[in-house]
Amino acid sequence: MILETSALTYAYRSGKHLRFPDLKIDAGEKVLLIGPSGSGKSSLLNLIAGVLPLQTGSISLKKFQYNQLSPRSLDTIRADHIGVIFQSFNLIPYLSGFENARIGLQFSTQRRARVDRPREVIKRLATQLGLTTDLLDRKPTELSIGQQQRIAAIRALIGQPELVIADEPTSALDPEATTLFMNQLKDSINPQTQAVVVVSHNPSIIPLFDRVIRLDNPQ
């Protein structure tokens, strides 16, 4: 088991109260969390990433129980075991594609230890994700949205973190590119050790996933 959540809720200061379904995600699984805007998809990912503090319920990632960990330890857990892909503006504008991808190793000794030659690994992942390697030397402003998303995916995948979470990663892509990107992402993970959790409000991508979990918190 890679990820397990139980009885999770989160209350914002505004009074909004979110309840989340229990999750159990194994290695090799590609899970889609789907729901309308305001249903708490991003909040759930923030909780899983250890950025929002746990209020009630429990989360365990591998052997780590979040409610027993300090914020500092949660940062380390995130660096070592979680790769994150955002909806857009995924890259640091002043770094090249290669440097952006390599940041995935910057704060994790474990992920660094798994990668002998970062440049080679980044090139291999780029090829798997359908990106020509010469694009890695370019700055984000010189890349298309799809190319930027692929570099963000390399950053999330490098060093083989156990859990890759993605927040609406294909919202800026057309349907054909969306299917291609999701398939490439799924093909790039190691089914023995890694799982993918994607958040989206787009029902058209449902067929691309092993499992779909609906969030139905009222707006």
Place this chain on the structure above:
Amino acid sequence: MIRIVAAAIRSRVVPTILVIIALTTSMALLLTVDRIQQATKKGFNQSLGGVDLVLGPRGSGIELVLYTVFHLGKPTNNITTETLKDIERNPFVEWAIPIALGDSHQGFRVISTIPEYFDRIRFDGDQSLSFSQGRAFQELNDVVIGSAVASELGYQLGSSIFVTHGSESLGRTHDDFAFQISGILNPTGTPTDRAVFVSLEGYELIHLGWKSGSKIVSLDRIDISQIPRERLYPATITAAYLGLTSKLNLFKASRFINEYPEEAVSAVIPGVALAELWSMVGSVDFVFRIFNWLIIGISLIGMVTMTLSSLDSRTRELTILRAVGATPLQLASMVLIETMLVSIISMAMAVGLVRLSTWVAADLLTQWAGVHIELTWISFDEFSVLIIIMLAGLVASLIPATLVYRRSLAQGFLH
């Protein structure tokens, strides 16, 4: 992490360069002014050693020291050699070196004096003047030149020179009497290096036949060999350096001279006159220094403002770093490192600029007053000032760093 910070700085290259320029110039200005002031004081203070009192016409003590020792300004009045002889007879006075000023050679001041000058005058504490070549003047046409005069004009022993009447280079030349270089002094880093020394008698001789600044009779019409040397001893001189039998008599001798009834003369303690000068300059210097610190403060505020104003546009960048595991403390540290790098680069550039500006100022000061400034990279005191500025920068940078820390703690990264 340093690599990311360096890239972040590069991405905001124009505002960063402007902040670096502001910090560099303000730091360099502070250090240069301080350094030149210290070096000028040191240079002036070490220029005249061994002299207990400067005797001259009654008037401003500072003015007397400036024109006799540093060749700045013009003497207004003379004193009689009769008075000097009388004062020399006073038991407090061990020796007296008369000097007469007024003429020049190619912009260098001519000092007429007696050969004892080279034995009595000291510089840089208690160092004696010494000759790199030749000897002190003996004959009427002998001339001794300072090291800078020799190097700048390319003179050698035996070279002939003419003296110009007055201190202006456009004045009339005493072209009827050539002096011959009998000695070249070793460098001292004092106005001595830029002086031309002739005997009192030789100086008097070239002014024979002159009246009210104009030549009436040429020396070519006079048989110089027929003039007894003692008759050429001048009746008036500009000033005299006095050495006392004991330093304890300094104030007694000074009072005796200042109350001298036969002629309006005064005695000035060189160190006291210079201290008065520094005290006059000091208040201006204090205001200048305050302004300098204000400029540095404003530059630091500029640096913090730049960092603060960039934070909003960097929210995404900080979020990405947070997503890959950067802790709030690491993000805050990055902001601190960024401002520290800007401060350190500014410091390094300021040191270079100080060196350059000191070099230029040293040259100007040597040309102007003959005072030599020692060129060094950075002193411990200057380094301390830079460290204080850097710490101030660090403290100021805590504002944006704290902001980043708090934001990172309070916000999730997925919205």
